[in-house]
Amino acid sequence: MEIDIKELKDSNLFLNMLMQNIDTAVFIADENLNIHQFNDSFLTLFTQSDLASTLVDTTFGAASGCINAVKENLPCGKTSACQFCIIRKSLVNTLETQKPDKKKFLARTFYIDGQPVKKYLEFTSRPITYKNKKMILVFVYDVTDIELSRIQLKEKQKQIDFDLEKAGEIQKHLLPRNLPDIPSIKAAWFFEPCLTVGGDIFHIYKEKDNHISAYMLDVCGHGVSAALIAVTVKQFLDQLHAQALEHGAPFSPEKIVNALEDEFPFERFNCYFTIAYILLNIKTGEMIYSCAGHVPPLIIGKNDRFKILDHHGTIIGLGQDTPLKQYSSQLNPGDKIVLYTDGLIDYFGEKGAVENKKNFYNSLKAMADQPAKKIVSNITAEQKKFQKTQRADDDITLLVIEYLAD
Numbered sequence: 001m002e003i004d005i006k007e008l009k010d011s012n013l014f015l016n017m018l019m020q021n022i023d024t025a026v027f028i029a030d031e032n033l034n035i036h037q038f039n040d041s042f043l044t045l046f047t048q049s050d051l052a053s054t055l056v057d058t059t060f061g062a063a064s065g066c067i068n069a070v071k072e073n074l075p076c077g078k079t080s081a082c083q084f085c086i087i088r089k090s091l092v093n094t095l096e097t098q099k100p101d102k103k104k105f106l107a108r109t110f111y112i113d114g115q116p117v118k119k120y121l122e123f124t125s126r127p128i129t130y131k132n133k134k135m136i137l138v139f140v141y142d143v144t145d146i147e148l149s150r151i152q153l154k155e156k157q158k159q160i161d162f163d164l165e166k167a168g169e170i171q172k173h174l175l176p177r178n179l180p181d182i183p184s185i186k187a188a189w190f191f192e193p194c195l196t197v198g199g200d201i202f203h204i205y206k207e208k209d210n211h212i213s214a215y216m217l218d219v220c221g222h223g224v225s226a227a228l229i230a231v232t233v234k235q236f237l238d239q240l241h242a243q244a245l246e247h248g249a250p251f252s253p254e255k256i257v258n259a260l261e262d263e264f265p266f267e268r269f270n271c272y273f274t275i276a277y278i279l280l281n282i283k284t285g286e287m288i289y290s291c292a293g294h295v296p297p298l299i300i301g302k303n304d305r306f307k308i309l310d311h312h313g314t315i316i317g318l319g320q321d322t323p324l325k326q327y328s329s330q331l332n333p334g335d336k337i338v339l340y341t342d343g344l345i346d347y348f349g350e351k352g353a354v355e356n357k358k359n360f361y362n363s364l365k366a367m368a369d370q371p372a373k374k375i376v377s378n379i380t381a382e383q384k385k386f387q388k389t390q391r392a393d394d395d396i397t398l399l400v401i402e403y404l405a406d
Contacts, residue, residue: 025140027060030133033076033091035063045119045142047112060087065111087123091136094125098134101125107147120147176204184282185212186402188373190380193395199226199273200341200395201234205241207250210283213241215256216339216399218294219273229264229271236263253277253290254326260292260316261324272317276339285331285403292316292324295342298361300368301335306361333405336372338364343394344379347387359386372402 025045027038035058046064059076061069068074068081082088090101103124109116122141127134176189187204199219207213217233219226240259244251251259256277266272274294280287289297293315299307313324331337348356348363363382367375376398383396 023142025142027063027138027140028128028130029060029091029136029138031095031135033059033088033136035060036135038063042140045140046110060091067109067111067116070111090123090125091138094127094136095134098127100127105143118144120144176202182206182212182282184404185280186372186404187214187400188376189397189399190376191395191397193227194222194343199230200343200397201230202339202397202399203234203237204399204401207241207279208245209249211250211279211281212401213250213253213256213277213279214337214339214399214401215275215277216294216297216341216397217273217275218341218343218395218397220271222395225271229269229273232269233260233264233273233275236260250279252326253279253288254324257290257292257313257316257324258320261320264317265319266317269317272315274315278337278339280331280337280401280403282403282405285333285335285405287329287331287337288326289329290324290326295340295345298338298364299329299331299335300338300364301332302369304365305332305335305368306365331403333403334369335403336368336375337401337403338375339399339401341395341397343396344383344398346394347396348383349386356386372400375400 022039023041025039025042027042028036030036042063059069060066061074061076061079061082066076068079068085069076072079076082076085076088086104087106090104094101101124103122106121106123107118108121109118111117120143122143124139126137126139128137129135176187189202191200191202193200199221200217201219202214202216204212204214215237217230219229219233237256237260240251240256257275260275264273272293274292276289276291276294276297278287278289278297289309291297291309291312293312296308296310296312299305299309307329309327309329311325311327314320345356345360346352348359350356360379363379364375367378370378379398
């Protein structure tokens, strides 16, 4: 048999069944805010099933067990808190304007079975006319479980944010705090993770036999996992540096990067990283370097010197058919070695734009005669001018080492 929807909607039986079986609490109040009708969900929400017969012609405060009405033993509109009550204001507004009121949020304690219980509700009201009387139809949605889950998640997130902040502080302490006491070398750096912690890390070591070594490392990815890999690699490099000191001579860059390739296969850590590693003789200015998939180190200096050290091998972790190699270059007094990560270039203009590298190179060329500290501060200030977004989505790191010679 075909069902006439209009006839069904007009059926009192259908409407009663609908109202009694929906999860939403529904009640009808008059101009004095006294309740005249309510459904079973209203009773369930406030667990007042045993008092159903006594709720008619009572106010919402009394019917629901509102803490203010119970404590002061007064009806709605008479307690000291009623002037601030959001649900009362909504119902009054609906009556006065004869327009539906938007859904609102209510957090309040209700006395249920004699015990105070905090509930989180959403409600909306609609004006209706019943037997020529202006009344209000109110829908109340219990969102307590959802809200409590949200609060718990917020507290957990707060703890996570706190832990990440502390982790970020620890990571920054792993960066070189002070340059080794070497009169012929000055250095400056800038580090800004896109999150609280990041996958960029760098360091400078004082080696025996008049050498220093330095590296710039960039782990693929961001956040905690990338930071943990970066710290693990740093610890490994610290161990190699300690072994070199015991050995009496620094390890060559190619030995370092190939040791990293052996120690950090992709299958073991499920990630890869890039690194530029240099070894500088501070007496002669001879520099040896290896670059594994990293953006090329630069040498800048007087008389418009600008050299891109673009010899490189593949990324650490992807597996090498042949060992990674090292290359050499000569520094003159006043030259600077520039190590950086691709996050710096990415935001030297519109993110990822082709001209960003050109912008970066041109900025460096214009300040090549300046000391390392000045270059870092000027480059980072210039980068902020180019950057269009409030916060980058990649770590930004810059290290400038100035060779002064003896």
